[in-house]
Amino acid sequence: MSTDATPLLDVTDLRVAFTTDDGIVHAVDGISYSVMPGTTLGIVGESGSGKSVTSLTTMGLTRGRSTSVSGTIMFEGRDLLTLPGEELRQIRGNEIAMIFQDPLSSLHPFYKVGAQLSETILAHRNDSKAAARDRSIDLLELVGIPDPHRRVDQYPHEFSGGMRQRAMIAMALANEPKLLIADEPTTALDVTVQAQILALIAELQGRLGMAVIIITHDLGVVAEIADEIAVMYAGRIVEHADTKRLFAAPEHPYTWGLLKSIPRLDTPRNEELVPIQGRPPSLINRPTGCHFHPRCPYVSEEHKRIDPKLEPVPSDPEHQVACLLPASVRAEIWRGLKAGRPAEELRRLAVPEAAAATAAAPWPPAEGSDA
Amino acid sequence: MAKYIIRRLLWVIVLLFLVTLLTFVVFYLLPSADPATLRAGRQPSPALVAQIRHNLGLDKPWYTQYFNYMRALVLHFDFGYSYQSNVAVRTLIFSRLPATISLTVGAAVVWLISGIAVGIISAVRRRSKFDRAAMGSALVAISAPVFWLGLLSLFLFADDIGKIPIFPGAGSYVPLSQNPEKWFTSLIMPWFVLAASFAAIYARLLRANLIEVMSEDYIRTARAKGLTERRVIFHHGVRAAITPIVTAAGLDVGVLLGGAILTETVFNIPGVGRLAYDSILAGDLPMIQGTVLLGAFFIVIANLVVDVAYAFIDPRVRYS
Numbered sequence: 001m002s003t004d005a006t007p008l009l010d011v012t013d014l015r016v017a018f019t020t021d022d023g024i025v026h027a028v029d030g031i032s033y034s035v036m037p038g039t040t041l042g043i044v045g046e047s048g049s050g051k052s053v054t055s056l057t058t059m060g061l062t063r064g065r066s067t068s069v070s071g072t073i074m075f076e077g078r079d080l081l082t083l084p085g086e087e088l089r090q091i092r093g094n095e096i097a098m099i100f101q102d103p104l105s106s107l108h109p110f111y112k113v114g115a116q117l118s119e120t121i122l123a124h125r126n127d128s129k130a131a132a133r134d135r136s137i138d139l140l141e142l143v144g145i146p147d148p149h150r151r152v153d154q155y156p157h158e159f160s161g162g163m164r165q166r167a168m169i170a171m172a173l174a175n176e177p178k179l180l181i182a183d184e185p186t187t188a189l190d191v192t193v194q195a196q197i198l199a200l201i202a203e204l205q206g207r208l209g210m211a212v213i214i215i216t217h218d219l220g221v222v223a224e225i226a227d228e229i230a231v232m233y234a235g236r237i238v239e240h241a242d243t244k245r246l247f248a249a250p251e252h253p254y255t256w257g258l259l260k261s262i263p264r265l266d267t268p269r270n271e272e273l274v275p276i277q278g279r280p281p282s283l284i285n286r287p288t289g290c291h292f293h294p295r296c297p298y299v300s301e302e303h304k305r306i307d308p309k310l311e312p313v314p315s316d317p318e319h320q321v322a323c324l325l326p327a328s329v330r331a332e333i334w335r336g337l338k339a340g341r342p343a344e345e346l347r348r349l350a351v352p353e354a355a356a357a358t359a360a361a362p363w364p365p366a367e368g369s370d371a
Numbered sequence: 372m373a374k375y376i377i378r379r380l381l382w383v384i385v386l387l388f389l390v391t392l393l394t395f396v397v398f399y400l401l402p403s404a405d406p407a408t409l410r411a412g413r414q415p416s417p418a419l420v421a422q423i424r425h426n427l428g429l430d431k432p433w434y435t436q437y438f439n440y441m442r443a444l445v446l447h448f449d450f451g452y453s454y455q456s457n458v459a460v461r462t463l464i465f466s467r468l469p470a471t472i473s474l475t476v477g478a479a480v481v482w483l484i485s486g487i488a489v490g491i492i493s494a495v496r497r498r499s500k501f502d503r504a505a506m507g508s509a510l511v512a513i514s515a516p517v518f519w520l521g522l523l524s525l526f527l528f529a530d531d532i533g534k535i536p537i538f539p540g541a542g543s544y545v546p547l548s549q550n551p552e553k554w555f556t557s558l559i560m561p562w563f564v565l566a567a568s569f570a571a572i573y574a575r576l577l578r579a580n581l582i583e584v585m586s587e588d589y590i591r592t593a594r595a596k597g598l599t600e601r602r603v604i605f606h607h608g609v610r611a612a613i614t615p616i617v618t619a620a621g622l623d624v625g626v627l628l629g630g631a632i633l634t635e636t637v638f639n640i641p642g643v644g645r646l647a648y649d650s651i652l653a654g655d656l657p658m659i660q661g662t663v664l665l666g667a668f669f670i671v672i673a674n675l676v677v678d679v680a681y682a683f684i685d686p687r688v689r690y691s
């Protein structure tokens with residue numbers, strides 16, 4: 001999170017809302033982040049947390065009559081939110097490229113892979129068709145597709161899942177973008193293929209020097225390749241830190257929930273996975289106060305009223321979190337969780353009256369931490 | 372692919388054989404006018420009727436008649452002779468075919484162009500005034516029976532009885548080989564009347580398909596690639612949404628080539644449909660057989676063409 005260089009992408013107070021028949025969906029609710037050239041940002045969250053809408057808005061793909069967008073998305077001095085449609089089109093697929101979750105449905109079923117690749121090149125360059133085809137073959141080779149001369153004339157349904165995602169990546173790289181947005185790039189793939197695709201993205205990033213935003217619901221995916229991570233919940237960033245800090249000392253109860261629900265090989269096999277209780281909230285009628293409070297094991301009455309802001313952690317200004325729990329209590333709870341103690345037991349650290357219902361203890365708890 | 376087509380063609384023969392058998396049986400089992408009496412003129416003597424019956428072979432059992440009919444058909448491509456006019460059925464049908472083909476192909480051009488154009492604009496400008504007006508009119512066009520629409524347009528626009536006499540009326544059909552200009556003007560009204568309901572159905576079908584396709588992931592990819600919206604809509608959207616239209620068009624043209632009975636009757640066009648209608652009224656079995664067989668032939672061939680075309684349109688479809 002160095003601040004000495006100019007960011008490639010700088011998102012400030014982005015808000016995206018859709019008007020639907022059921023009401024206004026607040027998909028993205030005031031998020032800010034920036035991406036430095038050549039670095040990788042991981043955006044993590046459940047379905048419906050607004051992570052995909054954020055990236056589609058960056059590409060201008062959520063523009064429409066029923067969408068209202070505010071804030072700024074600066075990309076090399078241009079605000080992508082106010083850029084005329086044609087200028088934005090020239091950036092899409094050229095300076096900013098995107099790959100999607102399901103490579104089969106994301107490729108057109110009626111066109112050959114090579115034709116779809118060439119089309120991307122020809123949309124932004126005045127190349128001949130033959131030159132575009134040659135480059136398509138080179139690109140297929142670059143992403144590790146064997147026998148590219150033959151594969152270039154095949155249809156997407158003749159490719160395997162991993163090959164299709166490689167072809168999607170080739171398409172995204174066709175015009176050497178400065179920023180690659182990968183929206184759940186491995187979710188639809190077999191586990192063994194997932195690792196290959198992530199390694200490929202990381203390798204190509206190193207080789208081509210582009211910045212990457214990787215969007216996922218799986219912290220395990222970003223652990224390896226992201227430089228920093230933003231955790232999104234209900235359209236907001238609830239925690240933002242560099243990857244090492246986030247995994248070493250996560251601060252938000254939602255991040256803890258995500259971490260405790262990943263299966264790991266280095267923990268005892270009898271340790272239970274702990275799912276996060278409840279469901280993601282409706283983005284039409286959002287919870288009052290802290291949006292996570294209905295699912296938070298450490299909730300107290302005031303959390304239902306006060307809306308937390310994303311603020312630096314006192315001990316670490318580069319680590320931001322939006323949580324009403326005092327920093328010392330959070331540290332205590334995370335130590336307990338890491339030691340394998342259940343959240344119910346740790347709850348009284350945050351809410352002493354839940355444990356000792358007899359006497360309403362004052363907040364913050366004075367002696368609750370060593371119980 | 373070639374093997375597939377050959378296999379399908381063999382099935383076509385089996386199917387047509389069954390169609391002839393069915394028509395024959397239906398004709399004999401269900402009550403219909405006695406062809407011999409119809410042919411004998413006014414107040415015939417019983418001897419004359421018997422004579423005619425014998426000459427036409429109607430005194431033999433139906434299966435013998437069927438056998439004779441099929442033998443002539445298979446060996447000599449002979450469809451028999453009309454009970455009414457004594458003209459060879461084959462000659463009559465082939466003389467009527469150009470009118471039906473003219474009507475069908477012209478109407479197909481009209482409904483494909485208008486249906487596809489309206490469908491695309493309605494889908495892209497969904498809920499616009501254009502879309503609402505077009506879909507409203509489509510509902511009217513689908514609901515209006517073709518004979519009513521035909522009569523209405525004659526009363527409005529025919530140069531003999533119309534309020535605004537701008538087009539040639541009923542019975543004005545001239546073969547293309549005789550006078551291309553008159554052929555064209557005489558068919559304008561029948562084309563539009565026949566095309567109306569098809570255009571409406573195709574517009575609605577394409578609109579619904581295109582709206583669905585435009586929300587597909589590959590359309591999002593096309594936009595993310597930075598293609599122009601025009602290219603996204605036509606090259607990616609319409610290309611995927613048009614497949615059911617091709618299927619429907621093939622089958623509809625096949626059915627109409629067998630005779631657009633109502634339109635041909637209203638506009639008095641001497642096509643196969645009119646021929647079938649007249650031969651049913653006259654109990655003219657060989658003619659009925661001939662027109663039914665022709666209709667069935669066009670339908671099964673249209674089916675085959677559609678299936679083969681599908682393999683070219685959608686690369687995921689492969690026949691083996």
